[in-house]
Amino acid sequence: MNDTETRAEALLDAVRSAHDPTADDRDRVRVALGAALGPAASIGAGTALPEAAGSAAEVSIGVKAFSTKLIVGGSLIGAIGVGGGVVALTGAQPPAGNSSTVHAAQPVAVAVPAPKPEAVTGASHELSPIPDEPVVEPPEPQGAAVRATATASAIPSHSGLAEEIALLRRAQQALGKSQAERSLSLLDEMAERHPNGQMGEEAAAARVLALCGAERRAEARAQARRFLSAYPGSVLTQRVRSSCAFQQAPSKVQPGPTDSAVRGQLGGRLETDGTERKVGP
């Protein structure tokens, strides 16, 4: 090892233990997150995934002194935030003064009821959208961690994640109202504004369903193929697989040449896409 390599290693060695947060840093974020995830949170399930439908789709989020455990009975999707309607987050300001004193949030049990009948009325089983996203807004820079957020318009445009979630919610709501083209338009907007966003997986699945809703089956198949390739282990895989992309065309309808050609091109690939699903190592 020459001098430069020795010096380089010494520098790296000195830095490896640097940049750690202080106890205050840890507590400050803990309090903000405790406020974000616990107090006054209410998660309502607009729609449940098919697997959860009919069950006592109930998700409890127990928050005690920020010991957030997801206690799931039924639809886990709600617990991870893919289900549920709106998260109303209020109050719970971080304690002033000694930031190392953590005020424990009171235990909160959030029940996500089974889907309301009207939530799925008008939407076929095939089109039942990915459940609404809870809107969890990243905090403002000054550290006021959380605030109530119910609509997209209430979300500042700079809040990337929140805006993504809001757009996805609106797309899903449009789909629930059989406005598939509107849903696609919102998903396009989401893709344009957040090309590398956090909700890409959910948006990709929603696009499959929206294309089905728009009766654009060939495109839905292509989109489904892309989804399965990009997110092979997704919890939404089953939802996508139950969509029109994987269903036979109604037998009373003679497949047109385009549909037939597409099925010939894509059908096989959908069945044998194992290699295509491998993205990266």
Add this chain to the structure above:
Amino acid sequence: MPPAEVAAALAGRPARVDSAGVSSAELDFQAVYEQHFDFVWRSLRRLGVSRAAIDDVTQEVFIVVVRRLADYDGRASVRSWLFGITYRSFLGHVRRERRRGGHLPLPETLPCPEPGPFDQVRRAEAVRFVEAFLATLDADKRAVFILAELEQMTAPEISVALGVKLNTVYSRLRAGRAAFHQAVALEQRGES
């Protein structure tokens, strides 16, 4: 049934055990936060998130963790999985800053330390030097360099964390190391 196990069951996949022996069935948010908060914070600081913004970006990371907790299936180490989320949050932060017309500040160097033990001064200088070097790398190379050289993660772990091919990790690491050695050599010659 623990949530991750329920998730795995619903998703039609078995609960898995990661390289650290953590089963997806055992993973819960409290444990993730307690065990990996420092890693997330450190990574964001090293990637270049300023002190002014780090609380927010860290919080954003853990909000995503809550949302995606059930997706974790043990195929990657928890740290790899977490860094993937952390890195995407960092890139989102960069984009937002650019949209606002701002720019990410260079990593903040430590304040000039008070005269004290020699080791303390030397360490502060090392931190300052490495931070300045990291700021010269593009984000992709910076992430690989941080994970490999500072967090000492393996190339396969980094590959999973960043969602890139193993060869890409190696090539970025080679480039990062070469640049670092060049910077060190310049410093030794008093040219930095």
